[in-house]
């Protein structure tokens with residue numbers, strides 16, 4: 001079943017197209033890696049889907065419903081959660097409170113009561129392995145733990161589609177593997193669909209089941225990982241960029 005369907009999606013900033021006509025179908029349960037050189041439009045595309053920066057043109061259909069005109073809040077309530085490149089936790093709240101916010105503002109249907117939000121938040125903290133850090137200040141967490149906190153907050157909103165923007169940057173090998181396992185487990189156990197922007201090729205090649213390459217705001221390649229990453233057009237697009245497609 002197609003969960004997400006993009007047609008001719010464009011996003012312009014002051015006349016310049018950052019996303020220049022993207023057609024993309026994502027099936028329920030897929031893990032899709034979105035890769036491409038810096039400035040290719042990856043973050044802009046995710047933000048267009050999530051309603052943070054609605055597209056200039058084109059249509060976005062989620063679960064059979066047009067969403068391109070909706071704001072971020074409404075998109076989230078329909079079941080699309082995004083984890084941004086830079087952590088956005090509130091330093092004045094502890095770990096659990098941060099995650100509870102995700103439960104309060106994300107859930108589809110009627111807004112849950114605060115105690116239910118806390119229960120959901122606790123469950124999601126356990127899920128990402130931060131159960132014992134619930135009452136910690138956010139500032140005391142490592143980068144890796146902060147990323148998992150952001151993930152828990154996204155999951156607390158009970159999404160069906162999870163958009164991740166370079167959430168594995170700056171992690172060591174052990175943390176990277178834990179993150180890869182976590183995304184796969186989230187898909188398998190919570191029934192999620194994942195679109196995930198990533199620069200760390202090792203992570204892409206071990207987690208992605210499909211790779212979409214964006215270049216100058218358009219799709220350059222889309223398909224099975226090894227095939228895509230050895231495509232001469234893709235290799236050429238990455239020239240000058242640090243990339244290791246050897247696996």
Ligand SMILES: Nc1ncnc2c1ncn2[C@@H]1O[C@H](COP(=O)(O)OP(=O)(O)O)[C@@H](O)[C@H]1O
Pocket residue numbers: 013017018036037038039040041042043044045
């Ligand atoms: N808010 C913005 N205002 C103006 N230009 C932007 C804005 N966000 C992104 N861009 C431009 O859009 C292009 C794509 O950016 P981005 O989506 O961040 O690329 P990527 O995530 O692939 O590195 C870049 O040229 C960038 O400078």
Ligand SMILES: [Mg+2]
Pocket residue numbers: 042043044
């Ligand atoms: Mg980006």
